[in-house]
């Protein structure tokens with residue numbers, strides 16, 4: 370993770386993540402997680418935090434990847 374993204378992640382940690390479907394609902398101080406293919410919580414792979422959380426924390430320059438949104442994997446599979 371680049372220093373810029375690490376900074377974004379730290380800033381995102383100052384606010385709680387919105388609840389699904391916009392975020393993962395992790396409280397302030399806890400890093401964002403998503404549901405893995407096997408139904409376990411895992412850290413986001415490509416983003417420092419959910420876009421909605423970054424937005425709430427005032428982070429403006431993070432790359433926004435809609436694939437990182439907290440979708441149910443089955444539902445996402447059907448959607449794509």
Ligand SMILES: [Zn+2]
Pocket residue numbers: 386387392393394395400401402418419422
């Ligand atoms: Zn989150």
